[in-house]
Amino acid sequence: MAKAIGINHVALVVSNLEEASAFYEKEMGLEVIPAFLFDYPTAFFKFNDTQQLHLTEWDDSYSFRGHVCIIMDDINPIYWRMKELGIIDTTPWGKVRVLPGGNLQMFVRDPSGNLLELSSPPGYELDPKILEDELFKEGIYVSGRNDYRGYKSKDATLYHS
Template sequence: MAKAIQINHVALVVSNLEKACEFYEHELGLEPIPAFLFDYPTAFFKINEDQQLHLTEWEDVFSFRGHICLQVDDINTIFWRMKELGIIDIKPWGNVRQLPDGPIQMFVRDPSGNLIELSSSPETKIDPNIFEDELFKAGIYVSGRNDFRGYKSKDATLYHKKK
């Protein structure tokens, strides 16, 4: 059977392409790359050699919990900057947290309201002040739904690198 092998790109709908481009380029350090000659507003960004982020401007309705996760190279700096911007959103998935395998995760809203999860690698040294911040809460997110369906493990991780 054929199978998917990697994510090539993620496309996000934005309400203002210019503001979104400024956010992804200047706040998250993504590199703009040429997009096809579409007849609608769009911008492509290079995440790494294999993955891209595509932004396209439409008047669509945005998801409250749906998100993409971007691993960042300096979660400490990003945390303080996102807090300064006031765009950390704890409503859909709770506070900034440290996952059981070590990474910090937080959720922010881009200028169009798209939810973006930002995560560190498991080996990252975390600024101890983050653990004292009012936006941080220890432990994984608990919804209170008590519905335990799905594929779960105490050894779960966001990072499945080849060894």
């Protein structure tokens, strides 16, 4: 049986390609790379040697909770920058938190309304002021749905070796 071996790219639909491209290049620090000669607005960005982000402009609707998780190399300044921009969104998944594995988790909206989860890498030293900020809350998100289906573990992590 065939097995999926990785994610090559994530494609996000945006409402304004230029505005979204500026956000991902300047705020997220992604490198612009050439895209194919499509007949619609698109921009490609490089995370690393094997993973890309593709932006494409369409008049679509956006998911409220669906998101892409991006590991940031230095989460402390990005937290304060996202707060300054006013784009930390606590509505779908609650406040900024530290997950059981020790990484910071926050959700932000790009200029088109796409939800991004920004996370710190394993072992990252967090700015203690973030843990005192009004946007921070201890513990994992609790929805109140009390529906425990799925694959779960007390040892769950975003990182796998």
